[in-house]
Amino acid sequence: MAKSTSAPACGCPVAAFQKMISGKYKLRIVWDLKDGPLRYGEIRTGLLRGLDGSSEIAPRVLSRELKALTEKGYEVSYSWGIGNHGQKQGGMKIRIRPAFYDDTVREELWLLEHAGTEIADRWHEKLWHTLAFLQKHPLVGRVRKDLKFTGVRSWRVSEFDRWIIFYGVRDDVLIIYRVVSGTMNLPALQMN
Numbered sequence: 001m002a003k004s005t006s007a008p009a010c011g012c013p014v015a016a017f018q019k020m021i022s023g024k025y026k027l028r029i030v031w032d033l034k035d036g037p038l039r040y041g042e043i044r045t046g047l048l049r050g051l052d053g054s055s056e057i058a059p060r061v062l063s064r065e066l067k068a069l070t071e072k073g074y075e076v077s078y079s080w081g082i083g084n085h086g087q088k089q090g091g092m093k094i095r096i097r098p099a100f101y102d103d104t105v106r107e108e109l110w111l112l113e114h115a116g117t118e119i120a121d122r123w124h125e126k127l128w129h130t131l132a133f134l135q136k137h138p139l140v141g142r143v144r145k146d147l148k149f150t151g152v153r154s155w156r157v158s159e160f161d162r163w164i165i166f167y168g169v170r171d172d173v174l175i176i177y178r179v180v181s182g183t184m185n186l187p188a189l190q191m192n
Helices: 013-020 026-032 040-046 059-071 098-114 117-136
Strands: 093-096 153-157 160-170 173-181
Touching (some): 026 040, 026 059, 059 098, 059 117, 093 098, 098 117, 098 173, 117 153, 117 160, 117 173
Parallel strands (some): 093 173
Antiparallel strands (some): 153 160, 160 173
């Protein structure tokens, strides 16, 4: 009698893709981004299309899904440009490093524990608004000569001055590295 065996881990691209898109939202996010970058809000509302009675995805859940996609090698590019009637403005492409998502989750959990849900949600919203501002004004942040990495700039999260966003500008791409508390040992910070 032949034994039933599972498919060997041979690097099959179909199996790798299936694993990458598993979950409730990932396939829909990949589908929505197939034609190019979208605004963060467009991704959120796009997940509701065709689902009557569906509640909106929580910002931290969407951040977690985007992080999982980037960790699995999918290049997730989206824009926070705020446009009128669906037009994208401030068209700089944004590339987010996985460490940024780790930071976001860690800081939100800290806020949930120490300040409550309302403050954590407001922080998350202000973080994305600050990224939209940086997309339009990428050179506004100061160059951080105190860090090991060249070309890194910093800007504080709107209304939450304790947190600092570290980013870089390369050609027409805004690269978001980290968001951390300013009370950390910043010179030791890694930009992955």
